[in-house]
Amino acid sequence: MSDPEPVRRIGLDNVIVADTELSEIDGEKPELLYRGVDAQELAEKSSYEETAYLLWNGELPTRDELDEFRAELDERRGLSRGVAEVVEHAPEDAVPMDVLRSAVSTTQVYGEVGETPRENALSVLAKAPTALATFGRARRGEETLEPRDDLDTAANFLYMLNGEEPDERHAEILDTALLLHADHGLNASTFTSRVIASTESDVISALTGAIGALKGPLHGGANQDVMEMLLDIDESDKDVSSYVADMLENGERVPGFGHRVYKEFDPRAEVLKEIAEEVSETTEGPDWYGMLEEVEAYLREEKRIHEKGISPNVDLYSGTVYYSLGIPIDFFVPMFAVGRSAGWTAQVQEQYDNNRLVRPRAEYVGERGVEYTPIDER
Numbered sequence: 157m158s159d160p161e162p163v164r165r166i167g168l169d170n171v172i173v174a175d176t177e178l179s180e181i182d183g184e185k186p187e188l189l190y191r192g193v194d195a196q197e198l199a200e201k202s203s204y205e206e207t208a209y210l211l212w213n214g215e216l217p218t219r220d221e222l223d224e225f226r227a228e229l230d231e232r233r234g235l236s237r238g239v240a241e242v243v244e245h246a247p248e249d250a251v252p253m254d255v256l257r258s259a260v261s262t263t264q265v266y267g268e269v270g271e272t273p274r275e276n277a278l279s280v281l282a283k284a285p286t287a288l289a290t291f292g293r294a295r296r297g298e299e300t301l302e303p304r305d306d307l308d309t310a311a312n313f314l315y316m317l318n319g320e321e322p323d324e325r326h327a328e329i330l331d332t333a334l335l336l337h338a339d340h341g342l343n344a345s346t347f348t349s350r351v352i353a354s355t356e357s358d359v360i361s362a363l364t365g366a367i368g369a370l371k372g373p374l375h376g377g378a379n380q381d382v383m384e385m386l387l388d389i390d391e392s393d394k395d396v397s398s399y400v401a402d403m404l405e406n407g408e409r410v411p412g413f414g415h416r417v418y419k420e421f422d423p424r425a426e427v428l429k430e431i432a433e434e435v436s437e438t439t440e441g442p443d444w445y446g447m448l449e450e451v452e453a454y455l456r457e458e459k460r461i462h463e464k465g466i467s468p469n470v471d472l473y474s475g476t477v478y479y480s481l482g483i484p485i486d487f488f489v490p491m492f493a494v495g496r497s498a499g500w501t502a503q504v505q506e507q508y509d510n511n512r513l514v515r516p517r518a519e520y521v522g523e524r525g526v527e528y529t530p531i532d533e534r
């Protein structure tokens with residue numbers, strides 16, 4: 157049977173290349189579902205680890221199942237000497253996403269990831285936040301702390317980064333932020349992980365590639381850009397409206413606004429907006445939340461919101477939330493990676509379960525019939 161005519165769709169926009177039971181994004185309602193459960197409801201009632209279990213297993217855990225899952229993570233949170241050295245000896249100005257990517261990759265070199273895809277996946281979920289917190293301390297010249305088995309992923313991360321047990325509400329907030337980033341359809345990093353898995357490569361390689369894809373400013377990065385914009389506004393002599401007006405005048409996009417799928421609103425942003433308002437009331441310093449409201453009001457006035465199909469996205473509020481929790485700005489994208497690891501690992505498993513090598517084609521548009529010129533004649 158001959159191959160069907162090739163379909164040309166640069167960027168693969170709107171092309172379906174996989175079936176998934178993991179997350180569903182409905183841009184019309186708008187709604188995000190994890191395994192059919194509303195992510196907003198999970199954010200209110202559940203936890204990141206429960207959600208990771210749901211994504212991996214297709215159903216929410218019983219208490220015993222969750223305890224067992226937690227125990228499996230706890231026993232893997234520590235880093236081997238080899239991985240710790242990579243992280244602790246990274247230059248202090250190293251880009252945290254580079255450190256995280258290297259740490260995840262190095263876990264395999266030191267054989268601490270187990271044999272099966274599930275063991276590999278547990279290892280990433282457990283060790284990625286440890287590696288990041290370890291780097292955060294090392295670059296401040298502080299000693300590495302051992303992970304604690306009485307704290308969950310979010311609380312452990314804050315404890316290992318800051319050296320003190322986090323405020324309970326702060327840990328809950330970070331847990332919710334991780335949950336809201338857990339999975340989001342076939343975005344670029346998830347697609348990358350599935351392409352790698354489709355070659356029957358291993359989970360660690362797939363996740364290393366996914367972190368690399370998330371690092372790009374067109375994918376991760378907007379949460380950091382939002383915070384940098386706010387800090388810049390605060391330091392400038394402009395008010396919020398004129399700052400944003402200048403951005404638009406210069407043809408720049410306002411970070412934290414717009415989404416390819418969500419045109420009315422991003423359901424993740426709705427949850428984080430409330431949290432951003434809550435933390436702003438207890439955080440000293442400039443009123444970041446108030447500034448975001450002013451940015452949004454200006455864009456609304458300018459009829460960018462709705463008429464242009466842009467509205468606040470998840471990154472608008474996650475940045476100020478992380479900032480209020482004392483997480484360094486250059487850790488914002490790695491935090492996205494830590495949360496998304498639950499989805500990447502589930503997606504890789506789904507790819508293995510029903511695999512077909514992902515192998516699109518490129519149309520050759522270069523020259524033909526070019527004669528070879530020997531090196532000394534060029």
Ligand code: CMC
Nearest residue numbers: 375378408409410411412413414415416464466469470471
């Ligand atoms: N600020 C100002 N104008 C915007 C923005 C923005 N943030 N986003 C879109 N527009 C305008 C855009 O210039 C275009 O105007 P015109 O019709 O005059 O050319 C119109 O809105 C439609 O834009 P588009 O490029 O067709 O929209 P898109 O769906 O391709 O882009 C986006 C989506 C997220 C890439 C874009 O909105 C953007 O660059 N936003 C800023 C960066 C950002 O916040 N990214 C985080 C995305 S959410 C994270 C995730 O889910 O992974």
